[in-house]
Amino acid sequence: MNYHWNWGIFWDISPDGAHSYLQTLLLGTTWTLATAFFAWCLALLFGSIIGVIRTTPNAWLVRLGNAYVELFRNIPLLVQMFLWYFVLPEVVPQAIGTWLKQQPNASFYTAVVALGFYTSARVAEQVRAGILSLAQGQRLAALALGLTLPQAYGFVLLPMAYRIMLPPLTSELLNIIKNSSVALTIGLMELTARARSMQEFSFQVFEAFTAATVIYIVINIAVTFAMRALERRTAVSGFIGASPAAAH
Amino acid sequence: MTDIQIDINEVSKWYGPFQVLNRCSTKVGKGEVVVVCGPSGSGKSTLIKCVNGLEPFTQGAITVDGISVGDPKTNLPKLRARIGMVFQHFELFPHLTVMRNLVLAQIKVLGRSSGEAHENGMRLLDRVGLRDQAEKFPGELSGGQQQRVAIARALAMDPIAMLFDEPTSALDPEMIKEVLDVMVGLARDGMTMIVVTHEMGFARQVARRVVFMDKGEIVEDAPTEEFFGSPRSERAQMFLSKILQY
Known part of the structure; x- marks a missing residue:
């Protein structure tokens, strides 16, 4: 292989004339983090609501929740990005469509929404599994004390369910950070897009993607450690997290 | 009889085609302790869960302190707050x-x-x-x-009343006594109690009446001495001979 290695490339000025390649990668990283963060907030919120209603005694709410999960889980993320970005503005009334297309940072908002809804279906599945893994008796005990159903969820079921869900939620959080790279297809200049652009202008493909790889790994290892710390902090004595052997 | 605290009147319940409760009726007076026993799957737990509306029932009526449990207008959380419940697995x-x-x-x-x-x-x-x-x-x-x-x-x-759903069934033998002691104390203090249990010593000691259930029916509902002395039904006799053998 006749490849000219040049690790000094990161300090060269990029075609935008203002930033070095390293700075453009870091700028891309902030877009990656912002996209993942806001999409995660959306995913947690909607995922929790949908997950909870799928465990209520109301058959219609359960069906609605199931339909939601199947819809967002069974369409590829890339297709969902395209649907939100290219198709939605064309099918809504023209004025709204034009307004949507004129938004600055439209690709960022679209990426947050697409990634948020896609991940919310997966979070909803975790929330449902977490609640169902609790003994049915916990719900009965809460209701028998006179708590209303929302109170039973808020004070009794969800605090334990979220603790049980922390390990799978960590995986979802790592996924959302990695999946944010799909947003490059709708023009968001996040980390992967910046690495590609660096490779196209400088031809230093190995350096560019080595840098992107290292940054993704560092972010995800940091997230993993933070979530482990959260698991330890919220561990319930004599129950999950306290000691692996005591797990139900 | 003293004031009626809990009135279970002709209560039936089906899970699909399967009937779990068949026209169950009994009354529990204020300060009375009633023990409910019977083979597993006889509907004992289901019946006491109907009392505070944790299990809906299909037919019949239950009133607690004059309030109808099955009435859709009843504020169930408010009613449940007035009925204590203790579960087999503590919860x-x-x-x-x-x-x-x-x-x-x-x-x-x-x-x-x-x-x-x-x-x-x-x-x-x-x-x-x-x-x-x-x-x-x-x-x-x-x-x-x-x-x-x-x-x-x-x-x-x-x-105003306490429901116990097999409170000692999940306990090691040496721990059963400490729980029963607390329950005996409660009974002595005049608490209205319905207790689903196989602890016949407890029943003898504090229960006013024993209700025996089998296949979703109340087969026998008799004062305690009468129940242990000469149970009328064959099924109750068989049950007692099995659990009192050792």
Whole structure:
């Protein structure tokens, strides 16, 4: 292989004339983090609501929740990005469509929404599994004390369910950070897009993607450690997290 | 008979085509202790869960202190707050300390102040002999201790009646006594109680009446001495001969 290695490339000025390649990668990283963060907030919120209603005694709410999960889980993320970005503005009334297309940072908002809804279906599945893994008796005990159903969820079921869900939620959080790279297809200049652009202008493909790889790994290892710390902090004595052997 | 506290009248329940309760009727007077026994799957647990509306029933009526449980207009959370319930598997909330288990519903349901709820909680922990365990988590207690906390948690709501669903079935033999002692104390203090249990010693000691169920039916409903002396039905005789053999 006749490849000219040049690790000094990161300090060269990029075609935008203002930033070095390293700075453009870091700028891309902030877009990656912002996209993942806001999409995660959306995913947690909607995922929790949908997950909870799928465990209520109301058959219609359960069906609605199931339909939601199947819809967002069974369409590829890339297709969902395209649907939100290219198709939605064309099918809504023209004025709204034009307004949507004129938004600055439209690709960022679209990426947050697409990634948020896609991940919310997966979070909803975790929330449902977490609640169902609790003994049915916990719900009965809460209701028998006179708590209303929302109170039973808020004070009794969800605090334990979220603790049980922390390990799978960590995986979802790592996924959302990695999946944010799909947003490059709708023009968001996040980390992967910046690495590609660096490779196209400088031809230093190995350096560019080595840098992107290292940054993704560092972010995800940091997230993993933070979530482990959260698991330890919220561990319930004599129950999950306290000691692996005591797990139900 | 004393005032009727709990009136179960011709209650039937189906799970799909399967009938779990068949025209069950019984009355529990104020301060009375009634033991419900019978083979597993006979509908005992289902019947007492109907009393506080945790299980809906298909036909018949249940009133607690004059309030109809099956009436859709009844405020079930409010009614349940007045009926204590103790479960086979304790069902303490594992993420809350013993004390917070005791104060949660007092504050959220009864609207008591935190100070009042804690004071009341401490008094009841004292009563079940667990004053020094207030800041522990349920997972750090033995089964017998957890069940005594569960009883204290139910009592903290100042219930007019208590329902016990096989409270000692999940306990090691040496822990059964500490739980039964608390229950005997409650009965002596005049608490209205329905107890699903196979502890026939307990039944003999404190129950006013014994209700025997089989296949979803109340087969026998007799004063305690009569039930143990000469059960009328063959099924109750067979059941007793099996469980009193050892």
